[in-house]
Structure formats: structure tokens, C-alpha cells
Amino acid sequence: MADEADIAAVAELLGRAPQAHFDVVVRDDTGAPLVIRNAPLLFDGTPMPTRYWLVGDEERARIGRLESTGAIDRAEAEIGEDVIAEAHDRYAAERDAAIPADHTGPRPSGGVGGTRRGIKCFHAHWAWHLAGGDDPVGRWIEAELARQGGPVDAPVLAAIDCGTNSTRLLVARGTGAAKEPLARVNTITRLGRGVDAAGKLEPEAIARTIEVLRDYRRIIDEHGAERIRVTATSAARDASNRDEFFDAAEQVLGVRPELITGEAEAELSFRGATAELDPADGPFLVVDIGGGSTEFIVGTEDVEGSMSIDIGCVRFFEQYVESDPPAPEELHACISVTEAWMEDVVRELPQARSAKTFVGLAGTITTMAAVELGLQEWDRDAIHHFRFERAAIEDVFRTLVTESLADRMHNPGLEPDRADVIVAGACILVAIIRWLGVEECLVSESDILDGLVDSLA
16 A cells, blocks of 8 residues: 555646555656556545556656557557457456455446557556556557657757757657657747857847756756757857856856857758658758758768858848848848858759758748748647648748738747748748759758757767
């Protein structure tokens, strides 16, 4: 029978007081309850069909994500109805054996989760399996989690990218295509505001970013990340006072940001963006339009060539866009300067023209995709690997650059804090696809952050 400490811990995990006697049968590495075994009757005599309950927050969330992929239908098809039915019978027999012999009231019915056929939910099956039950569904879940999210005991890793426009966090279990994201957060901090003109980071920009990093440290601690990698890119490369920011960040995070080159940024972006892609769809041209720089990377399974150039949505917005809505000559400046850079890109990376798949990363491209999709709320699954056709890119471009800032902010999918610089970013994207003759962009939400996490393996 559970003691007072376990009862309090389970009540906190469930968000309510337990309604039946129970034992803790599986604990996590810290000793906290992970699976409980319920009495077959509640305190008031109501039948309790679920013998084993998964109570760990992280484990419940992980199973919920697996269910959201349609995995229950796959499991039923692969395991077979008769095999699952036999498991229900074994579960019911074990539960019913615990009913007091003199009980004359209602009795629990059904098998795992109270159902007799098929799979009602994965949580009860996974709990029974973890408790040592002979459950083919639990074994199927174990194998699926290992395939999708790495081993159950894979390390939790964290990466932070301090960019010119956004500061972003990824916490994940495992690495590569099988990694399981536990937290993915993007915050527009404008660390690079004014850097192009002044050559240094503004005190306000540093303070904004440090506050966000303080929140990220809390999230990292909540998930118990074993290793952390923090990088700073274009804005920090251009800033004479970057050590002031690095010192403050190190105090908050306990890890000093790494100043990485444009080439290293390209390598990490490629690694993150292509981990889930089929090499048969290569060679890939990965384009990462950032706030202060844009990376071009060509390769199939490994980087075959890369180039980083000093064009980005914040840099161009500050240099060329003054009017609201933007004047035609300002848009022309953004596009023509990008085209001039593209001559250098094609000369250095001639294979960019012949790449089979164009993969687009970062906020400009994902935001334009969200606008095309009309997303009222950010939906990573809808955006990730969305095939953004050239005609649709041009349509979104025309919409964004012809509106005033006040009107532009009302576009579904467009964050208000990005509504100004998106104009310059959209100019960069259309200039690139026009120059290269790209007909479709494969939008990727996996990028440098994923590459950073993978580098910690």
C-alpha cells in the first residue's frame, strides 16, 4: 500500500487525490512514481477497470505524442485482433483476482483500459508492460518508441541558438531522425538590432536576450538535460562587444556561447535539415535565411559545399526599408543586392543550380509558409515538410510587401514581432528562387538547433 509520500506525489502528478488504494510498482531514476497498481474497487465501491496507471508526466506526454501520429491504428493492424483480445483476458484475470472474495457489488469489466476488443489507449498498455505484464501492445510501443525517439533511456540534450532576430531552444531525448523533442521554443529578441550600423550589440538587446535565456535555463532544468550547447551567429560575429553578452549568458546558463563561423553554421543547419530526408531525393540545396546572414549548403548525406553571405531579414530591413508600406525602390534594393550575391554563390557552388530538392529553413520561410496555410496558431506539423510552390511564394511575397505594417500584422501565421522584417526576408527568398529557377521549396522546421543537439551525441 502506498505511503503518505507516494500518495502526495501521485496526487500532484494526477492533479487530484487518488480515489482508490494503490501501490507504486515502477519508479523513475529519482524514485518518483512512474506506474501505480490500482485496487479493483474505488473507495466508494465503484469498479476500477484500469489496474495499472501511467502517472509520470513526461512518460504520459510521450505516449500522447505517439498516439497523435495514428499509432493506435498501426498497432492494431500489426499485432492482430485475436492477440490483443488474449492480452485483455490476461489483464482482466489478474485484476479480478484481487477483488475481495466477499464482494457482492458491481465488478470491473473489460480488459486493458476497460475495453474488450482492440486498443482504447496506449497509456494503460504501456503501464502494464513497464510493470512486467505480458502485453504485446506494450512491447509494440517499446519498439516504436525506440524507433521514433531513441532508447527509452536516451540522454536528454539541449541546444540554444542566439541569432540576429530570434533566440531559440530545443530540448530533445536522443539524436538524429529518431530524436524526441521535449521542448522547442522560439522567441524574437532582436539581439542584432542596430549591429550593422553601430558594430556592437545594444544594451537593451542584450538585456532582452538574457531574460529569455533565463527562462530557457529553467526549461532545460525541468527536463533534466545532461548536456547543453549554446551558439551565437551573425549578430555576435559582427559585434565588437560580444564578450559582454557572452559573459552575461554564461552567468545565466552555466555554459558560454560559442561564436561559430558561417561555415560551421551551414554545416549544422544541413545536418539538422536533412536528418529526416531520403538521400534518394538529393542532392539537396539547403538555404537558411537568418536575420544577419544566409547560408547555402549543397550535399546529399554529407556537405559537399557551403557558403555564408551577409544578407538577412534584419540586416536588409535596417539598410534598405524605411517606408511604410515599403517603396518600390526599397524592395528593388533588397532584391537586386541579393541577386548580386547570388552571382558569387553560383560561382562558388555551381552545383546549387542542379540540386534536386530545395530545402528552406528559418523564420522567414516558415512564416511565409504559415501565412500561405492561413494558420491561426503555430502548427509545426503543418509547416514541417510543407511543399511551398513558387507561385504560392510569389503570392505571399506580393501580399506582404504591398501592405502597411498595421495591415500586415493581421495576416494569420505572421507573428507581430516579425511583421516588419518579413518584408526584407521575403525579398531575399523570391530573389533566390528566381535566380535559381526553383519551382518548389520543401519547408523544414528542423534546422541548426537539431544539428546542435545531434552534435552532442
